[in-house]
Amino acid sequence: MTDPDAAPDRRWPRSIFGVGEEPDPRFSFANERTFLAWIRTGLGFLTAGVALVTVSELVPGRDWATHLAAGALILCGVLSGVAALARWMRSEQALRLGRPLPSSPMMPVLTGALVVVALVALLLLLAP
Template identity: 50%
Template structure:
């Protein structure tokens, strides 16, 4: 289904003709479109921060005594989570933009739950690594 919209508002110098947008529904209020885009950009920044944290852990954190794999066990999941967040945030932006165009409620986001679960697991893993390394260091 192809949607149509005017090329510009009345009096803006355009001919006021209709053109295909390539997306279903009507053009949403620009404020909502911009808010949706800002949310996408915030998730993108979160993904970049997760990559930076994962790289910092794997490259800069001192090794855990007696646990040579500890830094990678903490850092790699954060880097993988960053990739998941980057892809999922684009999919959510597109899904939300479609909902706005069709006048439907925005679907709930799974990203906060995913991040909360992975970060909580990272915290537990970090605590286990600290305890294990303290035992092997004594």
């Protein structure tokens, strides 16, 4: 039964908070911490990309490679932010509906991108 004196639930997005039952707050807080970890990872990628562009001024003749690597890092940062929100929404909905938590396809994508950028950086360091 709903309480007529209770304030209406104004949480957003309604597609998440309007379904199922309230999960144990510990699970929701853990989901939020995971979201924040993905955001921190995205900020790290963005920072590395901007730093690489800045440092590229010190290495003449390698602008294309450093800009390519920087662009990949910045793209990873943006993807991390988008993936963080999508993952939080899917996980919160699964918690509310009592379903298993979904996996994230972004983990192998970001790992692969980081390996490629590291290989480009290694080639830049070893090239004469």
